[in-house]
Amino acid sequence: MPFPHQHLLGIEPLGRAEIERILDLATSMKEVLRRDIKKVPALRGKTVINCFFESSTRTRSSFEIAAKILSADAVNWSSAGSSTSKGESLVDTAKNLEAMRPDILVIRHAAAGAPELVASRVGCAVVNAGDGAHEHPSQALLDAFTLREHWGSLEGRTVAIVGDIRSSRVARSNILCLQKLGARVKLCGPPTMLPPGQDSFGCEASSDLRDAISDADAVMMLRIQRERSDESLFPNTREYARFFGLSVAKAAWMKDDALILHPGPINRGVELEPEVADGPRSVILDQVENGVAVRMAILLLLAGAAEAEA
């Protein structure tokens, strides 16, 4: 059965069954990833261009490795020193890249909606690898995959997301994804970092960390992103860490078996105390590994090659 979406632009347009299909396929991909010889021919002859208009190492490498394990030709195109800095419009850049006949464009861009704009102008598949404060669907999928590995199902579970919810694409995609999979989502952060109109997500929100995390089955700590906020949203990182960072002492408020996630890169000592980041409940490095598997699944489904692999 072909995947019913040409692009992966966000979690918003996906149904639960489609999300589960990606996660199911990612389970087999993780097995491939752990093989001694990490190479399958599924996407041989396909070209994946990673277009990063905003800097990233983790996500770009993850997509690149995913493409290479599947035998696709992966090309990295970054805006530094490219035509974008010479004033070429995004639409022109996209059309030029499309003319090189890629099968999939993976796009990271600082402007919300940029991957959708590209998708509306090109014939190939487009994967949103993070657009402004909008969505980061592959991150939410790898987070869900990680939780599912531990729990079997997310149904009825409670996940607290802590940090700058307002300007976080990770939070947006996770809220949507977790809810679609049957989990309850709680948001926590200083009021300056909670979104206006947050009610539309149907989440409980508070600025009381203890209240937010004490009944959670998993706590997702967000990176404090100074680069996405030129406003003064909190006095300094010291005070932020004191009230909203997860220290060993505050982690004791959590349920004993609750998991700790972080999309990376971590600001050690700000949102996470090093002992917590490296502690037994942290699944942060699992997230990174699972990211490759989930991205392999995404590329396979969008290339229409899932059948061949199975």
Place this chain on the structure above:
Amino acid sequence: MSSDPTIVLTHARVIDPASGLDALRTVTIAAGRIRSIEAGPPPAPLAGARNIDCSGKLVLPGLIDLHAHLREPGEEYKETIASGARAAVAGGFTGLVAMPNTKPPIDSAHLVRFVLEKGREAGLARIYPSGAISKGQQGRELAEIGDMREAGAVCITDDGLPVMNPALMRRALEYAKAFDLPVMVHEEDHHLAAGGVMNEGAVSTRLGLRGSPNVAEDAMVLRDIELCALTDGRLHIAHLSTAGAVRAVREAKRRGLRVTAEATPHHFTLTDEAVGRYDTRAKMCPPLRSEADREAVWEGLADGTLDAIATDHAPHSSVEKDVEFEVAANGIVGLETALPLTLALVRDGVIPLARAVDLLSRGPARCFDLPGGTIAVGAVADLVVVDPDAEWLVIPAAFESKGRHTPFEGWTLRGRADYTLVGGAIVFDREAASGSGEKRSR
């Protein structure tokens, strides 16, 4: 224009907000003015006169737009004074106020004269220049307001930009009193707007776009109303979009302050939901707001809080609009859709027809002391013949404006100008215009 032949409009439903007239009349126009407005059966056709049967049509005072960006000088690829004037008369407007945020900004008498001259050359709608409040619209020193008044500016404004410095705003309101000029303001506190690219609310949150909250507008409106009270100046609030701003203006009028205000068709027709999936045709400043704000604007239009409907016609090219939403320019075209969108408010029971006509003609004329806005014997014949029932599809490529960006693209609207008369001359004739489709295609 006095050499134009006599024009006789028969079976016309004439609506004149000034006299309260709403009745079938025969209107005779000669030597640029309205010679007679008569009840009863129309007279025998006059030899040498042009008779126009207006059965089923409305004859209204020519529409007046207080707020249009014509982009000349400097951005002629977006619009020129001539193309803007063509769009105006096609939309039923006989007069418009050209905003001064051109390149360079209209901040001196010779630039005001340039706009007037280009308007005269176009020979269509009356083009009224506005002048900048501050030199170069930099928000620092007052521009040569008296010189500009003398040259023909009808108001001063830094439109497109707010006057963030309250002391400069105070001095502008005070100084402009010497010339009895209204000060028109774009109300947006830059600090509170904080780089917002649409209305702050559930939609901006969902799209991950930075929102500009209502209070960015409300706070400035409240500030300027108090400065208006302090100075006894004349304040005109442009494109008001929030419930709070409507409340503030209503209260200011109750206090007897010299405050007037306008709202745009897009703000009274749409909400921020129109942004949809990052549609740059729904990006303007102030942004489309919530349903509650839209309804508050309706109340303001109905109860007299608002004086005028203005288009904020702001043409751009695809260079500015076919880009990421966050970096797209603010502004949409409006001259050719304002009339039917206003008539839709009448059909929806928001305002009576006479009020709609007032908001598009006499109301704006009074804000800036402009001529026109009335149909009376002896008055200059600036008129529009409107077919209120004509249904038409909005196809931007068919606009007279060079601007193509409108959230109403693809909408079917009802009502449009059949004839537009300025100074007794027919400057727009829809039948003739559509008959020359070959010539008009670009």
